[in-house]
Amino acid sequence: MTTPIIEFQHVNKFFGDFQALKDINFQLDQGKFYSLLGPSGSGKTTILRTIAGFNSVTSGTVLFQGKPLKNVPPNKRRVNTIFQNYALFPHLNVFDNVAFGLSIRHVPKDEIQTRVMDALKMVHLQELASRDINELSGGQQQRVAIARAIINEPELLLLDEPLSALDKKLRQDMQYELRELQQRLGITFVFVTHDQEEALAMSDEIFVMDEGAILQNGTPVDIYDEPINHFVADFIGESNIVKGTMVKDYEVEFVGKRFECADAGMRPNEPVEVVLRPEDLDVTTPDKGKLIVQVDSQLFRGDHFEVVAYDADHNEWLIHSTNPVKEDADIGLFFEPEDIHVMRFNEKEADFDARLEQYEGE
Amino acid sequence: MNTTAKRIYYIPYMLWILLFVIAPVALIVYQSFFNLDHQATIQNYVTYLTSSTYLRMTLNSFWYAFLITLFTVLISYPAALFLNQLKHKDFWLLLIILPTWINLLLKAYAFIGIFAQNGSVNQFLGFIGIGPKQILFTDFSFIFVATYIEIPFMILPIYNAIAEIDPALLTASRDLGATNWQTLIRVILPLTRKGITAGVQAVFIPSLSLFMLTRLIGGNRVITLGTAIEEHFLTTMNWGMGSTIGVVLIIMMFISMALTGEHKRKRKEIDTGATKE
Amino acid sequence: MQRKNRLGRVYLVIVFLVLYLPILYLIYFSFSSGSTMNTFKNFTWANYRTLFADTRLIQIVLQTLLLALLSSLIATVVGTMGALGIAASKRTSTRNLMLSLNNVLMVSPDVIIGASFLILFTMLGISLGFGSVLASHIAFSIPIVVLMVLPRIQEMDHALIDAAYDLGASAPQVLNRVILPFITPGIVAGYFMAFTYSLDDFAVTFFVTGNGFATLSVEIYSRARQGISLEINALSALMFVFALLLVLIYFFIQVHQSNRTKRNKQKARNAA
Numbered sequence: 001m002t003t004p005i006i007e008f009q010h011v012n013k014f015f016g017d018f019q020a021l022k023d024i025n026f027q028l029d030q031g032k033f034y035s036l037l038g039p040s041g042s043g044k045t046t047i048l049r050t051i052a053g054f055n056s057v058t059s060g061t062v063l064f065q066g067k068p069l070k071n072v073p074p075n076k077r078r079v080n081t082i083f084q085n086y087a088l089f090p091h092l093n094v095f096d097n098v099a100f101g102l103s104i105r106h107v108p109k110d111e112i113q114t115r116v117m118d119a120l121k122m123v124h125l126q127e128l129a130s131r132d133i134n135e136l137s138g139g140q141q142q143r144v145a146i147a148r149a150i151i152n153e154p155e156l157l158l159l160d161e162p163l164s165a166l167d168k169k170l171r172q173d174m175q176y177e178l179r180e181l182q183q184r185l186g187i188t189f190v191f192v193t194h195d196q197e198e199a200l201a202m203s204d205e206i207f208v209m210d211e212g213a214i215l216q217n218g219t220p221v222d223i224y225d226e227p228i229n230h231f232v233a234d235f236i237g238e239s240n241i242v243k244g245t246m247v248k249d250y251e252v253e254f255v256g257k258r259f260e261c262a263d264a265g266m267r268p269n270e271p272v273e274v275v276l277r278p279e280d281l282d283v284t285t286p287d288k289g290k291l292i293v294q295v296d297s298q299l300f301r302g303d304h305f306e307v308v309a310y311d312a313d314h315n316e317w318l319i320h321s322t323n324p325v326k327e328d329a330d331i332g333l334f335f336e337p338e339d340i341h342v343m344r345f346n347e348k349e350a351d352f353d354a355r356l357e358q359y360e361g362e
Numbered sequence: 363m364n365t366t367a368k369r370i371y372y373i374p375y376m377l378w379i380l381l382f383v384i385a386p387v388a389l390i391v392y393q394s395f396f397n398l399d400h401q402a403t404i405q406n407y408v409t410y411l412t413s414s415t416y417l418r419m420t421l422n423s424f425w426y427a428f429l430i431t432l433f434t435v436l437i438s439y440p441a442a443l444f445l446n447q448l449k450h451k452d453f454w455l456l457l458i459i460l461p462t463w464i465n466l467l468l469k470a471y472a473f474i475g476i477f478a479q480n481g482s483v484n485q486f487l488g489f490i491g492i493g494p495k496q497i498l499f500t501d502f503s504f505i506f507v508a509t510y511i512e513i514p515f516m517i518l519p520i521y522n523a524i525a526e527i528d529p530a531l532l533t534a535s536r537d538l539g540a541t542n543w544q545t546l547i548r549v550i551l552p553l554t555r556k557g558i559t560a561g562v563q564a565v566f567i568p569s570l571s572l573f574m575l576t577r578l579i580g581g582n583r584v585i586t587l588g589t590a591i592e593e594h595f596l597t598t599m600n601w602g603m604g605s606t607i608g609v610v611l612i613i614m615m616f617i618s619m620a621l622t623g624e625h626k627r628k629r630k631e632i633d634t635g636a637t638k639e
Numbered sequence: 640m641q642r643k644n645r646l647g648r649v650y651l652v653i654v655f656l657v658l659y660l661p662i663l664y665l666i667y668f669s670f671s672s673g674s675t676m677n678t679f680k681n682f683t684w685a686n687y688r689t690l691f692a693d694t695r696l697i698q699i700v701l702q703t704l705l706l707a708l709l710s711s712l713i714a715t716v717v718g719t720m721g722a723l724g725i726a727a728s729k730r731t732s733t734r735n736l737m738l739s740l741n742n743v744l745m746v747s748p749d750v751i752i753g754a755s756f757l758i759l760f761t762m763l764g765i766s767l768g769f770g771s772v773l774a775s776h777i778a779f780s781i782p783i784v785v786l787m788v789l790p791r792i793q794e795m796d797h798a799l800i801d802a803a804y805d806l807g808a809s810a811p812q813v814l815n816r817v818i819l820p821f822i823t824p825g826i827v828a829g830y831f832m833a834f835t836y837s838l839d840d841f842a843v844t845f846f847v848t849g850n851g852f853a854t855l856s857v858e859i860y861s862r863a864r865q866g867i868s869l870e871i872n873a874l875s876a877l878m879f880v881f882a883l884l885l886v887l888i889y890f891f892i893q894v895h896q897s898n899r900t901k902r903n904k905q906k907a908r909n910a911a
Contacts, residue, residue, distance in 0.1 A: 054801055074804040081805045087798035091820040101806035104816075152806060375721030375781070382778035383743050386755030393758050441654045444647035454651075456886055461658050463882040467841055467859040468875040472661035475668065475676025475867060482664070485677070510657065563746075571748035574841060578863055588750045588842075595754050595846065605758070608751050615746065 003066040005030050005156055005188050006051060011060030013046055013212075020046045022212040024060070028190065030155075033182045035191045035199035038209035039235070044192045046212075048158050051190065052081050065155070080154040082162045086145040088133045094120070094144050095129040101152040119147040122181070139170045146178075150185065157182075159191045163198065175201050196236045200224060208232050216349055228352050229343055233275045240281075242315045244274040244342070249359075252342050255291060255311050263342040265355040273343045278320040280339035283307070289332015293317050295325050387612070394605035406606035416590075420610065423586040426505060427569035433509045434565050435558060438516035442557075443550070445517070446524045455521060462514045470578045473507045474498065477579075499581030507579045508572055516561040523557025524550065559622045567615050587611050662879055669872035676867055686873040693870065696858065703838065703855040706769070710776035711833035717777070718784025718833075719826055723818070725785065726792040741782045752779060753846030760847060767849030775847045776837045783836060784829035791825030792818070 004027035013021035021043050028034055036044035049055040050062060053074030062069045069077070080101075088097050096103075098119055102112045120126045123143035133141065142162060149157055159178070163171045179202050182189045193199050199206050200220040207217045208231075216228040227233035233241055244254030249264035254274045266272065286292045293309035298321075300306075307319040309331065317333065325331055347355075397403050410416045441458075448454050461469070476482050477498040484494035497503050527550065535545040571588030587607055594604030664676070669687070673680035690696065725737045744752060756778070760771045795818070803817045819826075841856035848857060862868055 052801070052805055054804075074801070075807045075809055079805075081802070083798045083802055085796065085798065087796060087802035089799060089802075089817060089821075091823075100803070100808075100816075104806060104808045104812055148806065371720045372724035374717045375724055375785075378717055378721070378778065378781055379737075379740050381759075382756070382774075382781075383740050386752070386759050387743065389758045389762060390751070390755040437654070440647070440650055444651050447644065447647060448651075457655065458658070460882060460886050461662060463835065463839075463886065464662060464875070464879060465839060465841075465856055465859065467856050467863060468665065468871070468878065469661055471859065471863045471871060471875070472665045474863060476661060476664060478675075478677065478867075480675070480677040482677070510661070513654075513658065567746070567748055571750040571842075573750060574845075574860060578860075588748065591750045591754055592845075595757060601758065604754060608754055611748060611751060615748070619746065 002030060004028055004063075005065055006190075007061075007063040007066075008047075009061040009063070011050070011062060012058050013043075013050065013055065014058045020212050021050075021057070024214060026207065026214065026217065028156075028188055030188055031186050032204040033179065033189045033191065033202060035193060035203040035206045036209060037193055037196060037199040037206050037236075039194055041211075042209040043212040044207075044209050045160060047209075048081070048160055048190065048192050051156070052079055052158055053077050078155045079158060080149040080152050080156075081158040081160060082145045082149050084160045084162065085165060086141050086162075088141055088144055088148070090133050092133070093129070094125065094131050094133065094136070097133065097144055098147045098151055100148060115151060116147075119151040122150070123147045138166055139174070142166065142174060146181070150181075154187065156188045156190065157185075159189060161192055161194070163193075164195070171198070178202060200236070208235065210235075214349075216352075226341060226356065227275060227343065228347060228349060229345075230273055233273075233341075233343065238278050238318055240276045240278065240315075240317050242274050242276075242313075244272050246270045246272045246342060250337075252340060255313050255315060257291070259290065259340060260337040261340040261342060262338045263340070264359040266342070266344060270344065273345070275341040275343060276335060276339060278306070278318040279304075280335050281317070281319045282334045283319060283321045283323070283325060284332040284334045286330050286332040289334055291317075291333040292330055293333060294330050295327050297327065298325060300324075390605045390608050390612075392605075393601055394609050396602045398600055398602065403602075406602045409603065410606050410610065416607075419585050419590060420587065422584075423570055423588075424614075426501075426508075426584065426586060427566050429505055430508045430512060430569045431562055431566045433505070434512045434516040435561065437509070438513055438561065439520055439558070441513075442517050442520040442524055443546075445521055451525075455518075458514050458517050458521075466511060467574065467578075469511060470507060470575055473503070473510075473579055477503050498579065499583055501580070501584060504575060504580035504584045508569055508575055511572075511575075512565045512569065515564045519560035519564065520554060520557040523554035523560075527553050563619065563622050566618055570611060570614065587614075662875070665872050666876040666879060668869060669876045671869060674867070674869065676869075676872070686869040689870045690873045690877075696870070696874070699853055699855055699858050702769075702852070706773060706776060706854060707834050707837035710773055710837045711780055711830050714777045714780035714833045715784050715826060715830040718781045718829060719788050719822075721781065722785045722788035722792055722822075722825075723814075725789060741785050743782075744779050745782050745786070749840070749842030750846075753843040756843065757846045767847055768852045771847045771849070772844055772852060772854070775843050776840065779840070779843060780833035780836050783832045784826075787829035787832060788822055788825040791822040795821050 006028040008024045008026050011021055011024040012019065024043075024047065036047055038044050046055060050057055051069075053069070053072065056070075064072075064077070064079075089100065092100065095116055098116045099112050102115060107115075117126060117129070120129055123146050125140065125143050125147065128136065128140065133144070136144065142165075145162065162178075163174050166174060175198060178189070178191075191199070191202065200223075203220055205217060206220055206223050208215045208223060210231055216223060216232050218226075223232065224237055227236060227239075230241055233239045242254050244252050246263070246266045246269065247253050247258060248268050249266075250261055252259055252261045252263070252272065252274060291311060293311045296308045296310055298305050298307045301320075304320045304322055305324050307317075307321050307325055309317045309319060311317060319333065344352075394406055395402055395404060397405050445451055445454055445458070478484070479494065479496070479498070481498075483497060488494050531549060531553070532545055535549045540548065570586060571591070572586065573588035573592040576582075576584045576586055576589045587610065590607050591604050591611070594600045594607065668676045668679065670682050670684070671679045672683040672685060721737075721741070725734055725741070728734045728737065752775075756771075756775050757767075760767060760774075765771055765774075799817055799821070800813055803813045808816065839856070840854075841860060844854050845857055845860070848854070853861075859871060859874075862871055
């Protein structure tokens, strides 16, 4: 096993009385695309700034390629950052912004010239080298920030919500480009975002954070399909979460009915929460449905209809339907056993992983 | 940045604070407790508080400063208001500022000519049959010239305050049925109170200490606190008494600053519009 | 509305007349061959000839300019370092205390500054003259420099400094290559203000200047007390033209700059 590029061991960080990071442990491997995903104030930017060297930790250890990072100032770390608002130097033009890191290190002039032009070519900006920063559009500024950060050939690139200032269309284009760039450079990206779609689309692995702690990490598919708790299920994607009881292995009860499911390893009759994704619910006639709900309202979303309906227990159900439904009509909902995801209360990630391993291995 | 490097570049500025900010204030307070024979005493304060001359002078000084400030506000507010309605208002504002770049003494000097016994104003008064009057070396001439000098310093903060008002507010006021006059009284005026306060601060305290004007324009008829300090320091060499009056002026300054709210900086700065708050 | 506008125009015309008449009056009489500002005799350049032949006055003008250049230069250096120091202080209370101390000289009346500096120089045994005047001008110019530079520092996105460190810059490099270029407009404005403060000052100089040294303001004061001399009128005319030129240059730079930013924004929009 190779040494992880970054490792956090029991890292805690206090700002005064406020605990920004709570016992953070993780390892990041070389050459992967990681996302730190969470609402604002969840501690994801604190982690980023800790890696970059702008924060010290209150306790715990941060290792970079196996060596402690403590006492290494930010300008000596082989890490570069793309800042949220790009932090481009307004007094320098595009070329000089990109050249900044090289000229700081007194790299010879002609080498700077070729390397800057190469970097600009990589982000398709070679024609704008002599432009002033304030003459660029948001998307162009974003590219300058990328070129400026990668020209130093960092081992690790940190991206602090770099796409949040762009409009939706541009943001989606940039998602492809960043992903492609990461694969081309082969270096590790750590991407901070509060946008779950962004994280799901780009990452090899996602860390979901809330209130200074990492709640769950895994591939986008794992996290989407097997959220560990209510917060993760709610934060990632849209979901219907109802209270239920785990009658026994592979059988769960909610809204007064028992259903076959794919989860196991819990106590009999343990109170649980049940997650059903809106796109996993198929609309059918009431007699064919596993659940019967009454339609309240629907919105046309382009590629689907978003239906809001209520069951007999007054739980709200969000359904993505390809066809329109009649308002106030009773409809049946059909779903497969594997569409049901059962979550225990207060389950830690390690236990969750162990339980999953245990019955999925069977 | 490491702390030692920080301290090194900070040293000259700290020395300045110590030597030219703290020391002078301390020294003027210290000096106020000495009489002409360099003996420590509170006699200066006793003299000040019991002498009707000093007290009357203080009140007078206050009264003049009050009148100057009042006239300046009355003239400046409409001017600032109308300036804001002009097309190239930045340019016209610059023209308001321009006279402040002319040395104050030259402006005072101009009025010596204008108000002189045979000067233009008296020629005009003679022409329309009123006949020449003594204008120079009167209270009137002092207040007139002081007001003249202070007007730009009052127009600027008020102008800025008016310029900052969101035009939508004025439209809203009209929309809700207010007349122009009602909009002025109930919307514009309350929103520009800060500008007026800033202007009053920029004008009132300096008006207490315009000793050169009292000398050149007021003759020796008008004595302000500033004049008294100058006289004690440079003519009678009674530094103790001069410092005592200085301390009184400093106290007044703090009182007026406390009364008018937040502290405002000197005038030139408002002047260039460099501090856009 | 129309009527009100016209009334406003009339009012403004009167204000402008009052503001400019005394100055124009001075200039007008600078071309008079008489000896008073009462009646205009004949047109003449004689007052200007006298002015340029008055070596004492020319020398004073040069001294005043030198004093202004020198004092504002030193004040700008010290003030900029002070502003950097204040901005770097971690606790808000320290920063507020420093700012209050900084502003003491800004709000104090000139007589108080002059009188207290006079006591200071006397106590320290410094003789009055060019040195004491220079020290005083530096002293009262420093706070204005701080007030011009500090907002610029605070306006600076802290991420720029982080970015510079992130790209490998050392502390001195961050200062030289990022912070100083960014705050340069503030420094220039501060220098400019300090310069005009120095040129304009009368009261403080009047207190701390000895017999051997005079600035233009002090000289005009003493001459004005002796009565009218049309040479002074000629001088004011020249100073007015000088001020006018400065203001016009300042104005056109501003217009040019705002046009430039507008153009740039347009370009950016087209590019987007």
